[in-house]
Amino acid sequence: MKKAGEKTALKRSKEEEEEQNQIFNFNRKPADEDKDDDLSDSEDSVYSGLEDSGSDAEGEEGSEEEEEDDDDDKMKERTEEEVSEEKKEDEYEHDSSDEEDIRNTVGNIPVEWYKDFPHIGYNLDGKKIYKPIRNKDELDDFLDKMENPEYWRTVHDKQTGSDIVLSDDQVELVNRLQRGQFGDVNFNEYEPMVEFFSSDVMIHPITNRPADKRSFIPSLTEKEKVSKLVHAIKMGWLKPRRVEDDGRGRYYDLWASEDSSILARHRMHLPAPKIPLPGHHESYNPPPEYLFTDEERALWEQQDPGDRKLPFVPRKYSSLRQVPAFSHFIHERFERCLDLYLCPRQRKMRVNVNPEDLIPQLPKPKDLQPFPTTQSLVYRGHSGLVRSISVSPSGQWLASGSDDGSVRFWEVCSSRCMKMVQVGGAVKSVAWNPNPSVCLLAVALDSVVLILSPSLADKQVILSSERLLSAQQEGEEPAEGNGSVVWSEAEGEELNQGVRLKIQHPKAVHQVVWHAKGDYLASVMPDNTSHLQVYIHQLSRRRSQNPFSRNKGLVQCVSFHPIRPYFFVATQRSIRIYNLVKQEMTKKLQANSKWISSMAVHPGGDHVICGSYDCKLSWFDLDLSTKPYKMLRHHKKAVRGVAYHRLYPLFASASDDGSVIVCHGTVYNDLLQNPLIVPVKVLRGHVMTHDLGVLDVTFHPTQPWVFSSGADATIRLFT
């Protein structure tokens, strides 16, 4: 603070002081110098012999001075001193440390060092500066503070131990400095700048110093550097600095000349499919029906992200300002990027088919009439499921065998039950003798085949059938080669009911079938383990024979050829056709199904249909191939029965799904023309019971009517 005061307000005095200082220096320094000289002298004298070369410049100077001393001219000495004084003067000009204490000459030392002394230093004259007699204590200070109006501008000078009262100017100065202003009031900080070194070329040089020589001669070092660089550039080690051009932002008309030369490669190129456009779902304010209900939302949350129909939840915001950022935006773009360069592309031919075109053009069912269309009669009376039905060759009577152990005879037209025969066991199969001149019915139950004479015909017919039955009786007693089948006459109660003959089989019989002539009768005993599965009985001679000596699989059903001596045997997977005369197999039909259930032979004898438990119906053209000509998968469940109409080109199939499907199947005499198969009607009526629907189906021999028997203990007639 003191220094500042001196510097500015008391500039004048300061200068004076400095002058004094200088004077003081004048006075003091020579002595020091002398002393130094003496010292060096002495040192030199001590070590002169040892190290003269190691002595420094000062020493030399000193020695020179010595020599000069030796020469000794007072004037000279004077000048020497002057020179040195000048030097010193220069030093002090820059030395600021001295300005600190001008009153106290002890130097820049802690004041505490003078703690134990009565004085605190020396003034300029070398006199002691004494401490104030009495030290101020706190109380004094306080009193001073209270009483002295000048207290606020009093500053304690530690160096001199005295209090200094600052003048108004000094206070003003302090304030200015504290405000960050320039100390001198008159100093103008914002004087216009004088440009000494401007861009204007002056006429006169700034300095009059002559130019260096090196500014005229080319530099060798530079030349060396340049040549190195040139060499490096020549050798390609160093590349010239590239011209900075922003190649990214520079565009031009790239497609100015469109040529198709590059197009060749692009023949194979598949452009990436575009992102599907957003629908109403995605709107920030969608119609209310597009928003998720709670269940839909729960479902959405449960679903795997890949399975979700929408990748986001539709939201509704009442105004645009409430719409937040979509958190998956970057994700979606990134995924699109991945799709673009990682997904294999493939041209997918989308079939744009009108489904109506796929439906085959078939003749209209209307044109294929007649065929049964409506259910007209229901024959009720059985209490168990009706396994089998058969129509008499005259078409007047219908026989049915049921699980309730009865065989019923119905009048077709009136649906009245004309007769009932209790046979004492679940009837598996009934078959009416196809010969119109006799009236006989074969019934299979358990291991017995019964021959019934229902006596539901003219007397003539009944008589002829009785004759047929009794003819062999008279002729010869049964002389069976194989004792497993026993023929026996019915007696007593059974006889009254109409049972005429009993053919006892070794195993349970599942099916009986008549030959077209009505003399032969085949029975089936499905058994996988033995070859005794099929018997052919001759009624007139009461003879039975087993035509097969080997087991070829589980026999499902058998059938006679309507005209020629062929015999059809359906095993589980295939149908074998045997020539009964030649005693050999002529054909084996592969029905591409798992398990054949039923079979029917076309009245012409060249076509066979077979139904299977795997819902299929196969039509075989015997002249065509051993593979089915057509597989019909019309039914939803197992096919139980199939039948051909004797006169009309119709066939029907009955299935567990409770329906009977009637198809039109025209067979042409022309061998080149394939049969025409058209489904014409689906007949429903039977009620499903125990998962079983329709069990048997058969056509009326003359009318386009179809009978069906079902698990609901009814028989229905569709006309």
Add this chain to the structure above:
Amino acid sequence: MGGLQKKKFERGSATNYITRNRARKKLQLSLPDFRRLCILKGIYPHEPKHKKKVNKGSTAPRTFYLLKDIRFLLHEPIVGKFREYKIFVRKLKKAYGKTEWSAVERLRENKPTYKLDHIIKERYPTFIDALRDIDDALCMCFLFSTFARTGKCHVQTIQLCKRLTVEWMNYVITSRSLRKVFLSIKGIYYQAEVMGQLITWVVPYQFSHDHPVDVDYRVMATFTELYTTLLGFVNFRLYNSLNLVYPPKLDSNAESEPKEESEDDYAMNSESYLEKLSALSASLARVVSSAEEEEAQLDHFPTEGEDMEKMEAREKELKQQEAQKKLFEGLKFYLNREVPRESLAFIIRCFGGQVSWDKSVCIGSTYEMTDETITHHIIDRPSVDKQYINRYYIQPQWVYDCVNAKVLLPVEDYFLGVTLPPHLSPFVEEKEGDYVPPEKLKIMALQRGEKTGNEQEEEEEEEEEEEEEEEQEEEEEDDNGDEEDDEEEVAEEKNLKKMEEQRSQGKSLQVKVTPGKLKVENKARLEQEEKAEEKRLAIMMMKKKEKYLYDKIMFGKKRKVREANKLAAKRKAHDDAEKAKKKKARK
């Protein structure tokens, strides 16, 4: 026999494909470089038909490329550039390691760069090809232009994207080619028709992104590199086609500021200039100064001469389009500060409207809010203190809906604080049998010009009618209450009388003969049934393959119908609920 033994997998499809790793080795590239090359060149993997054959008997999952594609890559000059860059990085690392800063500097100056011009030309041999594929480029550039400079990508890239997108938008404005806009929850979709190509892009809402961690930004950056180049060239060509100056310059004539401004343009900081451009408030300068008149003509009837010969339908469509182009002409909009300025300014200018905003929102506002000639004030807050009388205060959705409907919709539904009608997607084109939301039907009716303005009244009328009906019903109900009582009494009396009569006649009426009713056979119905059955039977006779296809098609159809029904049912339930609510509120 003789002859050489044929080795497996040396012929056939196995030789046409190459696995990714083998391709990479063949090209001597690292995987990231290979990836980048594939992105730039547009090479994508192929799925061979017989994967096992191609994979030499193994069933391991592998990515296959066509060998031809990889051979094609072999001659790509950029592969060399990639290698150069690799070497540069190696050198730079070395220099860093040795702390040779001058070397580092020198290397940096000579950093190898590559251009993608030839790739663009190769991938898109014609300009139309490029336009066709520009959707993704636009989406990407718009996304990148919204990125903050947080180091997810280079700042230059962001700036470039911003510049290109602004250029694109300016082009769309000048050519008036915007067709559809859609406010989705993801962002704003725009569809423009440029040179006959429909171009759709999506712009995210103006929020900062929270960058997901599982996204590889290098892949995105590579795509952006390609896309910026593509978009730049496309922009250049498009600007040229309209005789606009490229890089775009603001039209100095149109500017309200005096000439000095425009002179400053050149020296002006490009960023602030870009900002001005991106304000989308001023039109662009043209190359030919005299082109203004022609351009004006062109603007109005750009393809008049050719289309005269074309079909009338097309003409009509064009006319409609022309009308749509001038949808907002003559209207003066003012955007309040809370609405998305860029989007709205873009759309309004695209359809010829004038638009301005608060000066503090963005540079480039042309008039003040106090301007008396403003017709529409777009605002998105529940209420406003000071309202000027001679302008509509509407919510922003009105603008978007108008663009999609191609007519100026009645503003009443969009007033301040009104519950907005649903915003529908313009991209959905309902086919026969699809569900059409009732709002769409209404708009379609408006478009046909059927009931412009009557709609609202009708609705009101309906409501009134309903009210009346309800009142009537209520009255009736009151009346019915009494009547029903009476009726019941009457009926009881009748029954009693009958009983008495029966008794008097001697209880002999248990069996009665009722007159038979004539069964009226509906011929049409019968015929229909017959046909249906015929069809069913025919379907039964289908071949297995065809049946499968048929079933599939029918299943799809049925599902569609089911979905449509579901939507309709939902809508109905909602409407009923709304009505009930209204009724309750009224009561």
